Amino acid sequence: MHQRIFKYSLSLTFIFFLSFCSFGQSYWHFQNDNDLFFSKDYYYSNGLFFNYGSVSENDENLSYHFELGQEIYNPSFRYLTDTKSYDYPYSGFLYLKSKRIKTQLDRSSELSLSIGISGDASLAKQLQNWYHNTFLGLDNLAWVDAMPQKFLIDLSYSFAREWTLEKDLKLAMEAGAQLGLVKTYLQHRAFLLLNGLSVLSFNNPTNQNRQSGFLIGVQQQYFFHDFMIQGPLDHSNTFERELVPYRITFMAGPVFYLNNWAVKAIWNYRSKDNRSQRHPWHPYMSIGITKLML
Numbered sequence: 001m002h003q004r005i006f007k008y009s010l011s012l013t014f015i016f017f018l019s020f021c022s023f024g025q026s027y028w029h030f031q032n033d034n035d036l037f038f039s040k041d042y043y044y045s046n047g048l049f050f051n052y053g054s055v056s057e058n059d060e061n062l063s064y065h066f067e068l069g070q071e072i073y074n075p076s077f078r079y080l081t082d083t084k085s086y087d088y089p090y091s092g093f094l095y096l097k098s099k100r101i102k103t104q105l106d107r108s109s110e111l112s113l114s115i116g117i118s119g120d121a122s123l124a125k126q127l128q129n130w131y132h133n134t135f136l137g138l139d140n141l142a143w144v145d146a147m148p149q150k151f152l153i154d155l156s157y158s159f160a161r162e163w164t165l166e167k168d169l170k171l172a173m174e175a176g177a178q179l180g181l182v183k184t185y186l187q188h189r190a191f192l193l194l195n196g197l198s199v200l201s202f203n204n205p206t207n208q209n210r211q212s213g214f215l216i217g218v219q220q221q222y223f224f225h226d227f228m229i230q231g232p233l234d235h236s237n238t239f240e241r242e243l244v245p246y247r248i249t250f251m252a253g254p255v256f257y258l259n260n261w262a263v264k265a266i267w268n269y270r271s272k273d274n275r276s277q278r279h280p281w282h283p284y285m286s287i288g289i290t291k292l293m294l
Helices: 002-020 124-135 199-203
Strands: 026-034 043-055 062-074 091-104 107-118 151-166 169-180 183-194 213-226 246-258 261-271 281-293
Touching (some): 062 124, 091 124
Antiparallel strands (some): 026 043, 062 091, 183 213
16 A cells, blocks of 8 residues: 555656656656665665756756665664664654755755655565675675665755855855655754855756865754654654754765766764664765756
8 A cells, every 4th residue: 555655756756856857847756865885884874866947947046956875774783683782763764755856046945845755665675685795795685674665855955055165165054944754853964065066056957057076064962853863754664763853973084076967975974863782983985976967
């Protein structure tokens, strides 16, 4: 039943998204978040994201975006079957997100809606074990007491603004919130942008300010609910851990533009999600490549 609802919702969201899209100024983007770059494989272990975005035909400052994403989470003791030893639940999430971004000079606002599914239908267990078997020569991970299969929906909003401090140096701030069945939180992000890089184009590749540069940032979040730690609101899961409400993530890395391509490599250093984690910090890389079609 959950899979059927998920498929219908994906189709309706995709049709809604395409109805707004222009195929003039547009882009394709692929991103992988992974901790294997640091020889780690736990907590937020892997994220795969495919994006398409396009400028509105009626307003060059308005753009619509589509994202198909998958996130995978697992404990640091990956092969144990005794959940008493787990410091993080197994969980997977597959979703479709549509975003509306309005940009005006030095500021932008973003409204997004995501629908997705957890559990076996997310394909997280299958993809992770396939990758471990095929490319790393490792055994299957245990995936015991994983979060159950649920249909999940979230709504989020954020506002960003940037200021030029001096030539080739900008300060940017972003505030936002998310309400939903996956995650409910308040968020604030601050960035120093070097060499003319713009956070508006970093968040939205259709933005015309495409200057290569370097980003240094910090993200602060206060969580009221996190499905990956606590499970669904109906408490149908058999395993959960105690949520750490306040989290901080440090970020740094370059963004390069070359002709109609963009590449980014952002280092992330994330604090604890739950109180049982053996490792107080978790590093991972966000590697992205964008093809601009203008």
